[in-house]
Amino acid sequence: MTTTQKFAYDDLYSERSEAAPARTVAHAKYDFAVAYPAPETLPMYGMIDALKAKVDSDGEQVAREMAYYPHALGSPELREYTSEKLKADRDIDVDADGIVLTAGSGEANGLLIQAITNPGDVVLTEQFVYGGTLSQLGKFKADVVGSPVDEQGLIPGALEDTIKRLTADGRRPKWLYTIPESQNPMGSTLPEARRREILEICHRYSMPILEDDCYVDLRFEGEAQPAFRTLDDSGIVMYVASFSKLIAPGLRMGYFVAPPELMERALSFKLGSGPNQFAAYAITGFLKEGLQRHRDTFNPVLKQKSDAMQKGLSEHFGGSGATWSKPQGGCYAWLTMPEGADISAIRDEVFDGGVGYLAGTNFAPNGDGQNMARLCFAFETPEKNFDGIALLAQLFRKHGVM
Amino acid sequence: MTTTQKFAYDDLYSERSEAAPARTVAHAKYDFAVAYPAPETLPMYGMIDALKAKVDSDGEQVAREMAYYPHALGSPELREYTSEKLKADRDIDVDADGIVLTAGSGEANGLLIQAITNPGDVVLTEQFVYGGTLSQLGKFKADVVGSPVDEQGLIPGALEDTIKRLTADGRRPKWLYTIPESQNPMGSTLPEARRREILEICHRYSMPILEDDCYVDLRFEGEAQPAFRTLDDSGIVMYVASFSKLIAPGLRMGYFVAPPELMERALSFKLGSGPNQFAAYAITGFLKEGLQRHRDTFNPVLKQKSDAMQKGLSEHFGGSGATWSKPQGGCYAWLTMPEGADISAIRDEVFDGGVGYLAGTNFAPNGDGQNMARLCFAFETPEKNFDGIALLAQLFRKHGVM
Numbered sequence: 061m062t063t064t065q066k067f068a069y070d071d072l073y074s075e076r077s078e079a080a081p082a083r084t085v086a087h088a089k090y091d092f093a094v095a096y097p098a099p100e101t102l103p104m105y106g107m108i109d110a111l112k113a114k115v116d117s118d119g120e121q122v123a124r125e126m127a128y129y130p131h132a133l134g135s136p137e138l139r140e141y142t143s144e145k146l147k148a149d150r151d152i153d154v155d156a157d158g159i160v161l162t163a164g165s166g167e168a169n170g171l172l173i174q175a176i177t178n179p180g181d182v183v184l185t186e187q188f189v190y191g192g193t194l195s196q197l198g199k200f201k202a203d204v205v206g207s208p209v210d211e212q213g214l215i216p217g218a219l220e221d222t223i224k225r226l227t228a229d230g231r232r233p234k235w236l237y238t239i240p241e242s243q244n245p246m247g248s249t250l251p252e253a254r255r256r257e258i259l260e261i262c263h264r265y266s267m268p269i270l271e272d273d274c275y276v277d278l279r280f281e282g283e284a285q286p287a288f289r290t291l292d293d294s295g296i297v298m299y300v301a302s303f304s305k306l307i308a309p310g311l312r313m314g315y316f317v318a319p320p321e322l323m324e325r326a327l328s329f330k331l332g333s334g335p336n337q338f339a340a341y342a343i344t345g346f347l348k349e350g351l352q353r354h355r356d357t358f359n360p361v362l363k364q365k366s367d368a369m370q371k372g373l374s375e376h377f378g379g380s381g382a383t384w385s386k387p388q389g390g391c392y393a394w395l396t397m398p399e400g401a402d403i404s405a406i407r408d409e410v411f412d413g414g415v416g417y418l419a420g421t422n423f424a425p426n427g428d429g430q431n432m433a434r435l436c437f438a439f440e441t442p443e444k445n446f447d448g449i450a451l452l453a454q455l456f457r458k459h460g461v462m
Numbered sequence: 463m464t465t466t467q468k469f470a471y472d473d474l475y476s477e478r479s480e481a482a483p484a485r486t487v488a489h490a491k492y493d494f495a496v497a498y499p500a501p502e503t504l505p506m507y508g509m510i511d512a513l514k515a516k517v518d519s520d521g522e523q524v525a526r527e528m529a530y531y532p533h534a535l536g537s538p539e540l541r542e543y544t545s546e547k548l549k550a551d552r553d554i555d556v557d558a559d560g561i562v563l564t565a566g567s568g569e570a571n572g573l574l575i576q577a578i579t580n581p582g583d584v585v586l587t588e589q590f591v592y593g594g595t596l597s598q599l600g601k602f603k604a605d606v607v608g609s610p611v612d613e614q615g616l617i618p619g620a621l622e623d624t625i626k627r628l629t630a631d632g633r634r635p636k637w638l639y640t641i642p643e644s645q646n647p648m649g650s651t652l653p654e655a656r657r658r659e660i661l662e663i664c665h666r667y668s669m670p671i672l673e674d675d676c677y678v679d680l681r682f683e684g685e686a687q688p689a690f691r692t693l694d695d696s697g698i699v700m701y702v703a704s705f706s707k708l709i710a711p712g713l714r715m716g717y718f719v720a721p722p723e724l725m726e727r728a729l730s731f732k733l734g735s736g737p738n739q740f741a742a743y744a745i746t747g748f749l750k751e752g753l754q755r756h757r758d759t760f761n762p763v764l765k766q767k768s769d770a771m772q773k774g775l776s777e778h779f780g781g782s783g784a785t786w787s788k789p790q791g792g793c794y795a796w797l798t799m800p801e802g803a804d805i806s807a808i809r810d811e812v813f814d815g816g817v818g819y820l821a822g823t824n825f826a827p828n829g830d831g832q833n834m835a836r837l838c839f840a841f842e843t844p845e846k847n848f849d850g851i852a853l854l855a856q857l858f859r860k861h862g863v864m
Contacts, residue, residue, distance in 0.1 A: 067698035069578070069724055072636065072670065077577045077727035099529035104517045107740070108510060115506045126712035127501035127841070129566075163565060163737070164531075170733030175479045176471070196733065234474065268474065296469035310528035310739030322471055325479035331572030331598065332565050336738040337712030338509070439529070 078199075088416030090448025092435040095244070095391060097278070098365065099439070101358045102308045103346060110345025111338075122341065129333040134161025134315070135340035141348060142315055149276070151290050152299070154317050160327065163335045165274045165302035165314035169237075170196050171326040172270055172298050172316060177202050182226060182233045184267075186214055188394075188423040188432070190244040193237055193272070203231065204425040211385060213243055213250035216257035223265055235268045241284055242275035242390025245423045245434035249388060252285045259292050267296075274302040274314065277355060278438075279389035280363035295319040303343050305391070306354070311339050362389075368442035369393055369435065372449025380453075380462050384435075391438035396420075397431040401461040404430045413455040415448050480601075490818030492850025494837040497646070497793060499680070500767065501841070503760045504710045505748060512747025513740075524743065531735040536563025536717070537742035543750060544717055551678070553692050554701070556719050562729065565737045567676045567704040567716035571639075572598050573728040574672055574700050574718060579604050584628060584635045586669075588616055590796075590825040590834070592646040595639055595674070605633065606827040613787060615645055615652035618659035625667050637670045643686055644677035644792025647825045647836035651790060654687045661694050669698075676704040676716065679757060680840075681791035682765035697721040705745050707793070708756070713741050764791075770844035771795055771837065774851025782855075782864050786837075793840035798822075799833040803863040806832045815857040817850050 087094070115122050125135075133139060139156035146152040146159075162168040169192075177183065179201035185193070187206035197204045205226060208218040219236075226233055236258075240250040250258075262269055271288045289299040295318075302314035313335060318326060347354070366387060373384050373393070381398040395417075397403055403410075404419030420429020437445050456462035489496070517524050527537075535541060541558035548554040548561075564570040571594075579585065581603035587595070589608035599606045607628060610620040621638075628635055638660075642652040652660075664671055673690040691701040697720075704716035715737060720728060749756070768789060775786050775795070783800040797819075799805055805812075806821030822831020839847050858864035 065696055067665075067668075067670065067696040067721070069670065069697070069721065072578050073724075073727055074576060074578055074580050076580075076731075078730040079723055079726050094530070096529045096531070099522075099525040102525045102528050104521070104524055104528065105514075108514050108517065111513075112507075112510050115510065119506070120501075122506055123501040123504045126504050126506065126710040127498045128496070129498070129711045130714065163733075164735070166735065167733045174476060176474050176476055178476050178478075199730075263469075266469075266474075268469065268471070294467060294469040295471070308528040308740075309531045309735075312532065312735070312738050319469070319471065321481055322475075324481050325475055328480040328601075329478075332568035332714065333711075335565070336714050336741050338710075338741045338744065339738050342740065 086411070088411050089414040090444055090451060091416045091439060092437070092448060093416035093418050094436050094439045096309060096436070096439045097305055097358070097391065098361055101361055103354060106350065107307070107342035107346045110349065111342040114341045114345050125337055130337045131334050132327060132330070133157065133159065134334040135337055135344065138340045138344045141344050145351070146317070150287050152287065152317070153293070158323070159315050159317055160323060161313060161315045161335050161340070163312040163314070164304050164309070165272060165300050166192055168300045168314045168316040169193055169270065169272065171329050172300070172318065173197060173200055173202070174329040175322055175326040176235055176268065182231045184219070184222065184233045184236045185425060186238060186243065186246070188245055188420060188429060189237065190239060190272070191418070191422045194423070194425060205233065206425045209246065209248070211248055212254065213240060213246070213248040214238060214254065214258060216254050216261060219258060220261050223261070223267070233265070233267060235270060236262060237270045237272065239272045239275070240288065241273055242278060242387055244275070244390065245392050245418070246394040247385040247387030247390055247392050249282070249285060255285060255288055255291055259288060259296070262296055268298060269296060270298045270300065272300045274300065274305055275390040276301065277306040278359065278362060278391065280359040280366065282388035289317065298322065303347070306358070307343060307346065311343060312336065313339055313343055362438055364442045365437045365440070365445055366393070369437040369445040369449055372446040376450050376453035382462070391436050393435045393437055395433045395435055397456070397461060399431060402430045403433055403456065403461055406459040406461060409459060410452070410455045413451070413458070415452045415455060417452070490813050491816040492846055492853060493818045493841055494839070494850060495818035495820050496838050496841045498711060498838070498841045499707055499760070499793065500763055503763055505756060508752065509709070509744035509748045512751060513744045516743045516747050527739055532739045533736050534729060534732070535559065535561065536736040537739055537746065540742045540746045543746050547753070548719070552689050554689065554719070555695065560725070561717050561719055562725060563715060563717045563737050563742070565714040565716070566706050566711070567674060567702050568594055570702040570716045570718040571595055571672070571674065573731050574702070574720065575599060575602055575604070576731045577724055577728040578637055578670065584633045586621070586624065586635045586638045587827060588640060588645065588648070590647055590822060590831060591639065592641060592674070593820070593824045596825070596827060607635065608827045611648065611650070613650055614656065615642060615648070615650040616640060616656065616660060618656050618663060621660060622663050625663070625669070635667070635669060637672060638664060639672045639674065641674045641677070642690065643675055644680060644789055646677070646792065647794050647820070648796040649787040649789030649792055649794050651684070651687060657687060657690055657693055661690060661698070664698055670700060671698060672700045672702065674702045676702065676707055677792040678703065679708040680761065680764060680793065682761040682768065683790035691719065700724065708760070709745060709748065713745060714738065715741055715745055764840055766844045767839045767842070767847055768795070771839040771847040771851055774848040778852050778855035784864070793838050795837045795839055797835045797837055799863060801833060804832045805835055805858065805863055808861040808863065811861060812854065812857045815853070817854045817857060819854070
C-alpha cells in the first residue's frame with residue numbers, strides 16, 4: 061500500500077448526489093410492511109425449464125444474443141410477447157418496437173419522469189400513492205401534489221378543482237401519475253367512467269398521464285377496468301407495467317409504452333443497455349407456455365390471503381371506528397383508524413411487538429395519513445394474515461390508539 | 463378511443479432529455495466493430511445447471527429472495543463470492559458490504575460518474591478510451607480531456623504536465639478515468655511502475671481514479687499488473703469490474719468498490735433496486751464451481767483469435783507503414799495507419815465491402831484518431847479474423863488509404 065491515510069472526497073461529491081441512509085430491511089414476525097407477492101407461488105422450476113427449452117431449441121441464437129449487449133429496448137421476443145399480451149389482456153395496440161423493457165416498473169417510471177420533469181414542475185398523484193414513485197419524483201425535484209380520492213380512487217371533479225386551484229396559484233400541474241388498478245397503497249380500482257372523465261380533463265389541460273398498471277394481472281375478484289391507454293391512444297397516456305409482481309420481483313422486468321419521441325427521450329436517461337437477456341428468455345418461455353395457468357394458480361392464493369386478512373379486520377377491528385378497503389386484486393389493504401389515532405408514531409413499537417406495516421404518511425405527498433396504514437396481504441400465509449391482524453388490534457389497544 | 467388527434471409533448475420534454483438517435487446495429491460480414499466475446503464459449507448450460515442446483519438445494523431461500531426486491535447492493539451471495547474473487551485474483555481486501563453489484567460495468571461507471579461530477583468538471587482519460595464512458599461523461603456534461611498514451615498506456619510525466627497545463631488554464635482536473643488492463647480500445651496494459659507513479663501524482667493533486675478493470679479476467683499472455691486499488695486502499699481509487707465480459711454481456715452484471723459515503727452517493731442515482739437476482743444465482747453457482755476452468759477454456763480461444771488477427775495484420779499490413787498493438791488480453795487490437803490516412807471517412811464504404819471496425823475518432827475526447835481503428839478479435843472465428851484482415855487491406859487499398 062502506498063498510503064494508509066484515507067482520501068477525502070468531501071469537496072468532490074456532485075451537487076446532485078445524496079448521502080442516502082442505510083437501507084437494512086428488517087422483517088416483523090407478521091410482515092405486512094412488505095410489497096411482495098407470495099414466495100410459495102414463484103415458479104422457479106417453470107422458469108428454469110423454459111430457459112433450458114430455449115437453449116435446447118435455439119442454442120445458436122441464444123449464444124449470439126447473450127454475447128451481444130442486449131437490445132436497448134430489451135429482448136425482441138419478450139417485446140413481441142408483451143405486444144400480444146397487451147392486445148389480449150388490455151386491448152392495447154402497440155407493436156414490439158413501441159415497447160421498452162426495463163429493470164422493473166421502477167426503472168420505467170424513473171426514465172419517463174426524467175423525460176418530462178424539470179425541477180419545480182408540479183406533478184399530480186393520488187392523495188396517497190406508491191412511496192417509490194414519490195421518492196423518484198422527489199429525486200428529480202418535482203413539486204408533487206396529491207389529488208383527493210375516495211374508495212374508488214381519483215375523484216374527477218376534485219382533480220379538476222385541484223388543477224384550477226394550483227393554476228390560479230401559479231403552480232400549473234404538468235402531468236398526472238396514477239395507479240388505476242388495485243392501487244398501491246389503497247387497493248382501489250378506478251371505474252371506467254371516471255377514467256373517461258379524467259382523460260377529458262387531462263386533454264383539456266394538456267396534461268399527460270403516467271398510468272402505472274403493474275397490478276393488473278393480480279386480480280382475484282371483479283373485473284379489470286379498461287386501461288387509460290386502452291381508452292385513448294392519442295399519446296397522452298404513458299403506460300407502465302411489470303412482470304415482477306406477476307412472476308417474481310427478483311426478475312426485475314417491467315416495461316413502458318410511450319409515443320416514439322418520448323420513448324427516445326426516456327431512453328436517453330439509461331445508463332447501460334437493455335435489461336437482462338437471461339431473465340428475458342425465462343420469462344418469455346414461461347409465460348408463453350402458461351400465463352393463464354400461472355394466474356389461475358397465483359390469484360386464488362392471493363384471494364385466500366386477502367380473505368383471511370379481511371376476516372381478521374372484521375373480527376378484530378369491527379366496531380372500533382376503523383374502516384378498511386376490500387381490494388379485488390393487488391397486494392394491499394388500506395386501514396383507516398379514527399381521526400386523531402396516530403399509528404405512524406407507534407410504528408416501531410408495534411413492529412417490535414411483532415407486526416410490520418407502513419403508515420399512511422409514507423404515501424402522502426403532503427405527509428398526511430397519520431391514522432392510516434398499508435397492510436400487504438400477499439406475502440404471509442392466510443393463517444399469519446389472520447393472526448397478525450389479531451395481534452395488531454391488541455398492540456393498537458396497548459398503545460392507546462384503539 | 464376518445465380521440466385520434468395526436469397529443470403534442472413538444473413543450474413538455476425536460477431540459478435534460480435528449481432525442482436520442484435510432485440505434486439499430488448492423489453487422490458486417492467480418493465484424494470487428496463489436497465489443498463482444500466469443501459466442502461459442504458462452505456457458506449457457508453451465509449457468510442453467512448452476513441455477514437448478516441452487517433451487518434444488520436452497521429452494522426456500524431462493525423463493526424468499528426472488529419474492530423480495532433484490533438487495534440494493536445486489537445478491538449477498540454473489541457479493542460474498544466477488545469479495546473472495548477480488549482477494550484471490552487482485553489481492554484486494556473488501557468485504558461483501560463494500561461491493562455494489564450493478565447492471566454491467568456501464569451502470570457502475572454511470573453511478574460513480576454522477577456521484578463526483580458536476581456539469582463543467584474536467585475529467586481526464588486516456589487519449590483514446592472506451593466510447594461508452596465518453597458518452598456517459600458527455601451526458602453528465604463533463605469536460606473530458608485525454609492525456610497522452612504510448613503502447614503501454616498512460617504516460618505519468620505527460621499526465622502531470624496535462625494536469626499542470628489545465629490548472630494554469632483555470633481548468634483544474636477533478637478525477638481520472640482509466641482502463642489499465644487490456645485497455646479498450648488500445649489493448650495496452652499499464653506497467654506496475656507507471657501505476658505507482660500515477661497514484662503519487664493523483665494524491666499530489668487530490669484527484670481520485672476511476673479504475674475500470676473489466677478486462678482483467680480476459681488475459682491469455684503475460685501477467686496482469688497489480689490493480690490501482692491493490693496498490694492503494696486509501697479510497698482514492700474507485701474500482702469497477704464486470705462478469706459480463708467473462709461470461710456473457712447479456713447477463714448484465716458488473717460491480718464497483720468505493721469508500722462508504724461515495725458508495726451511498728453513487729447509489730442515490732439508482733432508479734430501481736439491485737440487479738437481477740435470477741442471473742445472480744446462475745453466475746454465482748457457475749463461477750464457484752468453475753471460474754478457473756472457464757478461464758482455461760475461454761482465454762485460449764481468445765488467444766487463437768488474437769493470433770489469427772495478428773497473423774493477418776503481419777501478412778497484409780506489414781511494410782505498409784501501419785502499426786498495430788499486440789494485446790495480451792481483452793478483446794481489441796488497435797491499428798494505426800500512417801498520418802493522413804483517413805480511415806474514419808471510409809468506414810461506411812469498408813463496412814459495405816464486408817469489414818466492420820470503429821474508427822479512432824470514436825474513442826478520442828478531442829475527436830482525433832482519423833487514421834486509427836479498433837479491431838475486435840474476440841467475436842469472429844480465427845479463420846474469419848485472418849480473412850477479414852486480408853479483405854480490410856484490400857478495401858483500404860481500393861479506397862486509397864494504403
